[in-house]
Amino acid sequence: MRRIWFLLVSIVLVSCSKNATYVTLNGKLNSTGVEKLVVEGNNFMKEISVNADGTFSDTLKVTDGVHAISNGNDRITLFLKNGYDLQLDFKGNTLADGIKYSGVGAETNNFMENKRMFFMSDFANPKTYFSLEKDAYTARIAEAKTLLKKYKDEAKDLDSVINAMDIRNDEMFFGYIESNYDIMYENLAKFAKGKASPVFENYENFKGGKTSLKDLKGKYVYIDVWATWCAPCKVQIPFLKTLEKEYHGKNIEFVSISVDKPEAYNTWKEMVKEEALGGIQLYADNNFESKFIMDYGINSIPRFILIDPNGNIVDADVLRPSDPKLKELFTELGI
Incomplete structure (x- = not known):
């Protein structure tokens, strides 16, 4: 009993x-x-x-x-x-x-933690795929997919909601990489470190006069391509302002190039003034169709570019101001 x-x-x-x-x-x-x-x-x-x-x-x-x-x-x-x-x-x-x-509930949450760590690693950086020649690229894609499959296999009781979200996320991630590999590999080769940078000439300077890239020779140049209507661009502004103040007087110039259209020209001037934007504030000569913008193949913003004192490319798609690793790069370069 x-x-x-x-x-x-x-x-x-x-x-x-x-x-x-x-x-x-x-x-x-x-x-x-x-x-x-x-x-x-x-x-x-x-x-x-x-x-x-x-x-x-x-x-x-x-x-x-x-x-x-x-x-x-x-x-x-x-x-x-x-x-x-x-x-x-x-x-x-x-x-x-x-x-x-x-x-x-541990299996679902440990799976999410594994995926979080994956997307914080170099496996989540498209540039680490786009920079590889075809055989190495194919091997890296296979390595990433094998690792993700291992995480999934370990999560026998993975919640169906997370599973569905995960399938969509992986499809989007690998879909982006696989559909853009050829053109991005070509672009990275074209804009590889040490290659001569495309140049801009006679862009209007908010403080007056005109400024060209050649005027900044002898210093590193950190370029922010942005526009007043771009929400992600504006998110970076406080970080960029802090960065510019911290490195003021050092061997680097911070240059913001607006690609606003003519009808937003006054909006650009007002925003630079109201936000007290630092560095060198420039207005591109023909928004997204400016030669400098087109030479770099820029079709989305914000975009950040780092050029060395000799006018050569350090990174054509460098880290954003909000990324702490950017200052580590500056330190490596002796800035």
Whole structure:
């Protein structure tokens, strides 16, 4: 009789666990001084208290889907579904360093973490494919797909929502690389490091007069091709302003070239003034059809270019101002 009772209790407990209407999160932060974490999702937000020793434990009733867990600006995404019981083991001192999950729902979240790390690696940089000759390119594509298949094979219980999203994302990612390889390989060869850069001549300078690339010879030139209507361009402005101030007086000039059309000319002048944009602010002579823009094959913005003191290309599609690795590149170049 006791055995039957124990079996019935076990069945009830398992049933309750599988049909739980909440998520349980447990973990211990490696950093100190954090008082709370915030979990946010679709029409959902909850603060989780963190104990003095970094431990936390809480239950949440969520709408199934992708959520963010954050500590101020430090954040990482995870997939939460009522019924999940997750233990979070942090890889470093910040959330963004990554999490190893265990418990119910771990496979889906560990899969997401593997994909996050993939897209933070060089495997996610199209230039690392486009710069390779055909055989090496084919091998790298195969290597990337094999790695992603391994992640998928390891996630036997991957949630169907994440699986569907993942299939679409991979199709878009590899579709872009495979459809653009030939032309991008040709362009990268054409604009390889050390090749003479295309030049611009007599572009209107916001501060007055005209400026040509040859006027800047003897210094590195970091070029930002942008327009006042371009939202992603404007996102980079605060980072570019900070960068220009930090490197002011050093062996580099920051040049912003607007490709605004004539009807937006006054908008460009007003924005440069109102935003107190630094560096050298230039207005291209024929927007996207300017020879310099067409010579570089620029058809989307923002686009950033780095040229050396001799007028040769360092990188025809260099890192954006918001990327911390840009300053590492500057240091390597002795700027």
